[in-house]
Amino acid sequence: MTRRLLLSYLGLALLVLAGLEIPLGFVYARGETSRASQGVERDASMLAEIAEEDIEKGRLDALPDVVGDYAERNGGRVIVTDKHGVVLADSDPAGPTGIGLAAQPDIARALANKPTVTTTTDDTGDDVLSATMPGASGTTVRGTLRLTYPLSGVEARIHRIWGALALAGACILAAVALVAFTLARWITRPLRTLEAATAQLATGQLTNPPDTTTGPPELRSLAASFTQTAARLQQLLRAQQAFASEASHQLKTPLTALRLRLENFEPYLDPRAHPSLDEAVGEVERLGRMVQGLLALARLENTATTPEPVDLDDVLTDRVAMWEPLAAEQYVTIDITGPPAGRVWAIPGALEQIIDNLLANALRVSPPSTTITLHRTPGTQLDIIDQGPGMNEADRERAFDRFWRASDTHHDGTGLGLPIVRHLVDASGGTITLHPAPGTGLDARVRLRPATTRPRGPQDVRASRVLNRRTQTAARR
Numbered sequence: 001m002t003r004r005l006l007l008s009y010l011g012l013a014l015l016v017l018a019g020l021e022i023p024l025g026f027v028y029a030r031g032e033t034s035r036a037s038q039g040v041e042r043d044a045s046m047l048a049e050i051a052e053e054d055i056e057k058g059r060l061d062a063l064p065d066v067v068g069d070y071a072e073r074n075g076g077r078v079i080v081t082d083k084h085g086v087v088l089a090d091s092d093p094a095g096p097t098g099i100g101l102a103a104q105p106d107i108a109r110a111l112a113n114k115p116t117v118t119t120t121t122d123d124t125g126d127d128v129l130s131a132t133m134p135g136a137s138g139t140t141v142r143g144t145l146r147l148t149y150p151l152s153g154v155e156a157r158i159h160r161i162w163g164a165l166a167l168a169g170a171c172i173l174a175a176v177a178l179v180a181f182t183l184a185r186w187i188t189r190p191l192r193t194l195e196a197a198t199a200q201l202a203t204g205q206l207t208n209p210p211d212t213t214t215g216p217p218e219l220r221s222l223a224a225s226f227t228q229t230a231a232r233l234q235q236l237l238r239a240q241q242a243f244a245s246e247a248s249h250q251l252k253t254p255l256t257a258l259r260l261r262l263e264n265f266e267p268y269l270d271p272r273a274h275p276s277l278d279e280a281v282g283e284v285e286r287l288g289r290m291v292q293g294l295l296a297l298a299r300l301e302n303t304a305t306t307p308e309p310v311d312l313d314d315v316l317t318d319r320v321a322m323w324e325p326l327a328a329e330q331y332v333t334i335d336i337t338g339p340p341a342g343r344v345w346a347i348p349g350a351l352e353q354i355i356d357n358l359l360a361n362a363l364r365v366s367p368p369s370t371t372i373t374l375h376r377t378p379g380t381q382l383d384i385i386d387q388g389p390g391m392n393e394a395d396r397e398r399a400f401d402r403f404w405r406a407s408d409t410h411h412d413g414t415g416l417g418l419p420i421v422r423h424l425v426d427a428s429g430g431t432i433t434l435h436p437a438p439g440t441g442l443d444a445r446v447r448l449r450p451a452t453t454r455p456r457g458p459q460d461v462r463a464s465r466v467l468n469r470r471t472q473t474a475a476r477r
Contacts (some may be wrong), residue, residue: 052135
């Protein structure tokens with residue numbers, strides 16, 4: 001924003017300078033040309049009078065000295081002719097005398113007692129100011145005088161004034177840039193601190209609140225409002241975290257006690273009531289698992305963790321090795337296919353939990369003698385494909401809703417596994433979608449961002465294992 005403000009100020013200043021200096025330069029150029037033209041005309045008239053007097057008195061030998069002295073002092077070229085247009089004197093030593101110029105338009109006009117002042121080109125092709133005057137007394141023309149002055153001197157003066165105007169404009173622009181940069185920095189300083197504070201708040205903790213003492217009043221008010229909002233949000237987050245932590249302990253004890261009391265009723269109940277007692281105990285166990293899942297999900301949502309590079313192939317190999325014994329007990333095979341995927345971005349411990357949850361769900365619905373396929377696709381895509389009954393389109397759209405379970409489900413899940421997976425994938429900057437598998441079954445497709453940075457250090461591995469232990473058990477359910 002500082003750059004845009006600076007460019008807008010400089011653009012406005014440049015527009016004003018152009019509107020002032022360009023017309024001024026053209027006015028000066030026209031004035032300089034007009035002054036030079038008037039000077040040439042004046043000098044030509046004066047020299048024409050002197051030449052006419054010398055011609056009248058027969059002092060033709062004095063003409064070369066007159067025109068030569070003027071040309072030496074002023075740099076122009078002077079040609080004098082008689083009343084027939086024959087050259088009598090030329091200030092240019094190389095210029096021939098005795099030739100007739102009566103056919104040239106300006107000489108012809110001068111012989112007709114009409115002066116001519118114009119811009120033309122000389123014999124060398126250079127632009128010159130030309131003034132041709134008749135040497136006359138009354139209506140009697142005794143000769144003509146042509147004075148040509150090179151425009152190079154006039155153009156040099158015009159170029160100097162344009163250069164002076166450009167230098168003045170550059171100095172003014174430099175001063176405007178300095179003032180504009182200072183003003184822009186003053187305006188945007190609260191925005192920069194507000195941006196940094198917003199980034200900190202996105203990570204879950206605002207340690208450096210935005211500056212509310214500098215900048216325009218509107219931005220100071222905005223920074224103050226943001227600080228109050230951030231403080232309120234952090235207070236609510238701390239309260240939620242405290243609730244999750246306390247509820248984890250407060251709910252476990254009553255549920256455990258309730259289960260024990262129900263089991264203690266068994267010797268005193270009629271055998272016909274035992275099935276109902278077993279169902280009640282099962283519901284208590286399911287309630288306990290649901291509480292654990294909710295607490296795990298709350299911890300995940302309250303934990304702001306930055307994604308880091310993780311080797312997807314290593315994690316796949318490790319998790320499949322852990323799940324293969326359990327799958328073998330159900331006569332299910334787990335197979336990894338596709339080329340190596342390499343490193344991906346994921347928050348610490350997320351990739352292990354994602355694979356564990358999806359494998360647990362796939363194993364739960366896989367019939368005996370089937371295969372669960374973990375297929376890697378270039379572009380960091382992982383497909384976990386089972387050969388179970390699959391889901392219809394409506395169920396796939398709702399599968400990530402909390403507490404939702406398919407109407408035809410036969411297991412005692414809590415409906416929190418896939419929401420936890422989706423949260424972990426989103427936090428890692430990826431996406432997860434469900435698709436029908438070829439034939440029967442479900443294809444859980446996970447896309448993660450590729451990573452090419454350095455591998456994780458030992459401290460990152462330890463952090464991953466801690467987070468994994470906190471949520472792994474509840475997430476699988």
